[in-house]
Amino acid sequence: MNMKHAIKKKNKQKLSLEDKVIEIISYIIYTFFSFVCVYPFYYIFINSLSANDLSERGKVLVWIKGFHLKNYTDVIKIPGLLTALKVSVARTLIGTLLTVVAAAFLGFMFTQETLWKRKFWYRFVVATMYFNAGIIPWFITMRNLNLTNNFWGYIFPTAVAPFYIVLCKTFVESIPSELQQAAEIDGAGTLRLFFKIVLPVIQPILATVAIFTAVQQWNSFQDTLLLVTDSKLYTLQFILYQYITQASSLKALINSGSSSASLAASLATAQTATSIRMTVTIVVVTPIVLIYPFFQRFFIKGIMIGAVKG
């Protein structure tokens, strides 16, 4: 360990001119790109805290104008938020776990030459990426499986995700084959090979799959829209989505009768769909941004194949 440290230090001192130029250019480009990515988010943040009419007219660009917290307090007051949060967390955790397990295991299995009709089954799974049955047969299938108004309706349909399987398979293939061969000579069977040898090594890609799936699960509301009428199974995203739609479907409300007309019109000035959307974005993204560094731990260290081998 000490040796390595020393080598690193030595390397640092020995940066060539070429390396320095590359590093400076990298810093400039990445800083610029980061700014382009941060600013819109910052924009959303300050606008969600600013007077809604100023925000709607694009007057808030640098700093908060007409500070107020009503957008946020209104979101917090939405009934059923807490239950929905629980459901969202549950589906994110369970869904992610299952998808990651499936992706890792299948990604590994599809590299095993011994698997019966390996190529065929791999293609069988991958091809589904390009098929879309349409919404009606999908719904009827879900209903026949009793997965409407059922928590598991959030989990099972997305459990086997071909794209992640491909990612995992590619990653497993990049592991030096000596590793597996050595284990096999030691008499390890398929499962042992997977759990003892492969699983520890493919952590970075599993972290990636986990992030992707978790975000997908966390952000998903289409399935709730169509499958769920039981309010106990509503997810956070669904409730927020509905909150947004309510604000933006004023057309129907206003058009629905002369009586509601002027009242509905004045209602719209209180909160705009955009301000709600911005607030909701901040509310939904914050947890993701907070959890993300946890996953990043899996990327920082390069793995030491040698260490595993030895």
Next chain:
Amino acid sequence: MKQKKLLSTLVLTFLIATILIGCSTPSGTDPIKGPTTKPSSSSDQPATSDTASDKTITIEMFNVAANYQGVQSGWFAKVLKDAVNIELNIIAPQVAGDAIYQTRASAGNLGDLVILERSIFADCVETGLVRDITNEIKNCPNIMDYKAQIDVFNKSLEGNDAGKTYGIPVEMTNTSPITFSQDVVYSSPQLRWDLYSELGYPEMKNLDDLLDVLAAMKEAHPTNDAGDPAYPFSLWPDWDGGDGMMGIANVVQLTTWYGEKIKQSIIVKPDDTFTDILDKNASYYKITNFLNKGYRKGLVDPDSGTQNWDSAVAKMGNGQVYLFWYSWQIGFWNSQERLTNGNAFIFVPVKDQIYYADSDSYYGSGRILGVGSGVDGEKYERIMKFLNWYASDESVMYQHCGIEGFNYEVRADGRYYVKNDNALMDNLPVPEEWGGAGYNDGLNKINQWIVASISTNPATGEPYNTQYWSTYKESIMTDMKRDWADKFGAPEPVDYMEKNNALLVSPNVSITLPSDPPDISVVRNQCEADLEDYTWRMIFAKDQAEFDSMWDQMTGQLNGLGFQELVKHDKEVFSIELDAKKAAKAAAN
């Protein structure tokens, strides 16, 4: 070896078990959170008494009018619970999208209660998704007040020779099919009174005069008081399409200024004849050209083609727009203070215009309330009880006027007075005994009424709608309104129109038009998209020559997509309605 086998068996068992649990668990038992009951029969509180009617029943309502999906909460939830002991769970295609109709309808169950557009309702009756309520509706005296209208609708259903009852039209009135009870029409030119008076109240003979007036306003006030650029016209594209009219929303509304009404691809002229929307002598051309002339004079907000409705509303509320045409649009600017100061918007007539208006919705607004075919037994009884209550005077007051003592009160003189006028706008907290929470939060989420708000309240002889109460009108009277009334010799815009023969009331009829067959629907979508795109580009045309050449191009393009086929279809369909309207007019005269 043994260990390995054990492990693999365990994993396999686990996997299979999870899948089996997932697939075979009845929807009522949630493995995560323990048993929950099906929403359609769940009850939050255990029954406290042994009589069945004391148990709260959850009713699932498929409702195309609602813009809220989920369980009704707040004060109206309490009203529902106290009155008929039900909890309402609304499924709203406006929230969930069209797909929820397609999927649920294909699966054969929309909900316990349904509110659907007429033609769709007819489809659902035909395929057995809606229940026959003939026998039970007879025991609902409040609904039976509207028996005449209900019968007319149900008899119009195809194949219903036996005269069974399936649906109840919503928003029916107790006035008549040719009455027009409102004070304003849905669309008419509305100007800022201060800017108009500054110009010396110029009389406007036609649209060109209107443009001149607007140009003068724009010249005198190129910006609002805060210095933001202002324009007479600020349009928005995101409302285009839908509502049974082709063309862009902003143009479509303005065509009613010449007594014409767009029905999908065709236009009904004031003399009850049809022409198609591409007719250069009809109003769609006229109004598009009017907007283009405005653009050429620099009167159209350059962002009109790209801004969304929210941005447009922000401008209306900020005094950056000088012409309003929807009756509700004034709500974004007018306030009691501005009415007092005389800088509010109000209708100003253009002499050559005849305003089209749909009469009171005596036979209903076109949406129908029905009971799902899966409903039976106790739940069915409760639903009928709810429906009867929903049409009662007590319930109608809740729906249109709010809570007595909070939203209105009856004073010693026996007249009704509005209280807490801002309850909706400011989402005022309702008294604790009504469950607390904001007034707006607890508003009736069904968003549709059996009895329309313009109906006459037998207790007062005035409409239910609080804005039509004489006490309310007295309270908001201002100098500006008096000034207006003096100038035009009428108390309200509609009175002026009637006096000057500038109002064309289209009678309310009860006709179920067939819904689009798939081919027509696709042709319509395609034509509509192109019609809208061309119209927008025409509004921004450089000169008349470019405008006309674009119009001709558009005609060619639409015809290539099968527009004539569409017109033929629409003419056939709407002639049924037109004939009924003619008959209604004849009967009234």
Next chain:
Amino acid sequence: MDFFKDKKKLRSYREFLYILPFLALVAIFSYYPLYGWVYAFFDYKPPFPLSADRFVGFKWFISMVNTPTKVTQLLNVLRNTFAISGLSTLFSWFPMVFAIFLNEIRSRRYRKFVQTVTTLPNFISWVLVYSIAYSVLNSTGAVNSVLTGLGLIDTPRMFLQSSNHIWFKMWLWLTWKNAGWAAIMYIAAISGIDEEMNEAARIDGASKLQIIWNITLPSLLPTYFVLVMLNLANFLSNGMEQFYVFQNAFNKEYIQVLDLYVYNLAMGGGGYSLSVAISILKSLVSVILLVGTNSLSKLVRGEGFI
């Protein structure tokens, strides 16, 4: 020898049993609902059930091209789809290069920071992206104010209304939104590289570029290659949300991609059958492309990717 063979066979079946539950899920949720493709051959409109008299054969497939106007329109839409898919395929290396150079930056904090913030745009919905774009780019927005203030233009530019460079602009938006997110995959792949190889190279005095060229890039190529191939098969699908929010009457001719076209067509009750028909065609094209790129890969790399 026989015994060995049998054992191998046994293992091969046992392994199949392990993955069987997952294959069952795929069969249930992805293959079984495909029976719904029959809707493409009917005049289907819910709630009416399918019946023989509503059978229309290939009507919906033909209806897309049965008049010259429609053919022109479809070709137009395909041109846009190809342009935008082509651009993104052409620049598909961007997230990879993004990840590689980011990895070379020594400050760990900075690296983490960049990594986190560049994923942010991925979470902003397209609707919101448009409203931000609108508020910055409208006739009185910040960009126009600055440009007129500097005297560079006299009248405000209508950026969102113009169809100039629209494909490129759409690609820029897409890259802005996805690059940081897609880079995660490559960052993970870089973490999979044997650290000892890097160390060895460094001791040998290799420069950064040499390490990247000789070690990092070759280890990322398999992932990159597979992703590009998978995306190529998706050539006809650009998604529709982005184009939906940015479309307007003035740029429609260049922005309408196939997915958006289908969405616009199939709205309302009657479009279901048509949208299924188009989705079948898309699946067919995808499978053909998949087979094509796979044989290409066999030719070039000596092995297929599926």
